[in-house]
Amino acid sequence: MTFAELLAALARSPEQEVTIPASWAQGRAAYGGLVAALVYQGMRAALSEDRPVRSLAITFVGPVAPGEVMQVEAQVLREGKAVTQMLGMARQNGQIMCIVQGSFGASRESQVSLASEPAPTVKAVNDCVEMPYIEGVTPVFLRHFAVRWALGDLPFTNSKKREMGGWMRFREDEGAVHEAHILGLVDVWPPAVLPHLKRFAPASSLTWTIEFVQPQPDQGNTDWLLYRANIDHARDGYGHASAMVWREDGTLVAISRQTVTVFG
Numbered sequence: 001m002t003f004a005e006l007l008a009a010l011a012r013s014p015e016q017e018v019t020i021p022a023s024w025a026q027g028r029a030a031y032g033g034l035v036a037a038l039v040y041q042g043m044r045a046a047l048s049e050d051r052p053v054r055s056l057a058i059t060f061v062g063p064v065a066p067g068e069v070m071q072v073e074a075q076v077l078r079e080g081k082a083v084t085q086m087l088g089m090a091r092q093n094g095q096i097m098c099i100v101q102g103s104f105g106a107s108r109e110s111q112v113s114l115a116s117e118p119a120p121t122v123k124a125v126n127d128c129v130e131m132p133y134i135e136g137v138t139p140v141f142l143r144h145f146a147v148r149w150a151l152g153d154l155p156f157t158n159s160k161k162r163e164m165g166g167w168m169r170f171r172e173d174e175g176a177v178h179e180a181h182i183l184g185l186v187d188v189w190p191p192a193v194l195p196h197l198k199r200f201a202p203a204s205s206l207t208w209t210i211e212f213v214q215p216q217p218d219q220g221n222t223d224w225l226l227y228r229a230n231i232d233h234a235r236d237g238y239g240h241a242s243a244m245v246w247r248e249d250g251t252l253v254a255i256s257r258q259t260v261t262v263f264g
Helices: 003-012 032-046 140-144 179-186
Strands: 017-019 053-060 069-079 083-092 095-105 145-151 163-170 203-212 225-235 238-247 252-262
Touching (some): 003 017, 032 053, 032 069, 032 095, 032 179, 032 203, 163 179, 179 203, 179 225, 179 238, 179 252
Antiparallel strands (some): 017 069, 053 095, 053 203, 069 083, 083 095, 163 225, 203 252, 225 238, 238 252
16 A cells, blocks of 8 residues: 555544554554654544644654554644644554644744755755665665665764765655655654664664644655755764755755664
8 A cells, every 4th residue: 555545544434543554564663654644644634723734743652563453543632723732642452652742833924034044955866876675674664765865874884974864755656745745755764873883773763853844835746855864962872863854946844853762
């Protein structure tokens, strides 16, 4: 199943249930970007007003098992004149696996207007190295994405660079691209600290905060997005990194922060 088909399957379910297939696995767990997107989709459906999402704070509590039913819950915590605060959760076998706190806010008049900083200058997509899918080595879910390395070094190369990133998009036409798809794309990148390791070691996202620039710029089904992450600090098995996402024309799309656990 494609990313869009899984989002649609959740939308059709009266019980807000969906089963993530093994083709979306990340080791023993389902792909975190997809889990977060499904919870966001459930939250979006529970909104009484169509307010754009401003930020999501995501905590991965436990690994969602592929092939087993996952249930999404969404609750409105407070609905003000402009902002709605929500809580979303993914459960499996009665256990909470993912928690998402979301802020959805309507536009308001303001004297403050400041353009974002420009996107970095990087090599064109066709001049970049593609992150390959290697059976038994790279995560299974990577088959659904096209990723081209443009900044920094590959994982496990003993790099000393703080910067990492490049171009990304879905391999298949997923239809209209919106914030749920952006969640799926941003999380495709490995933690920015992995290039600093000399050999393979597992790592996983602990918390993830992402802010969406509104109104969201139009994004074509197969357009590329540019991702750049920067390591802010790493020590004692935890890494902290910030990242930004732009369209090909340099328009800012999203701002992301992650705390990751590193087992090596």
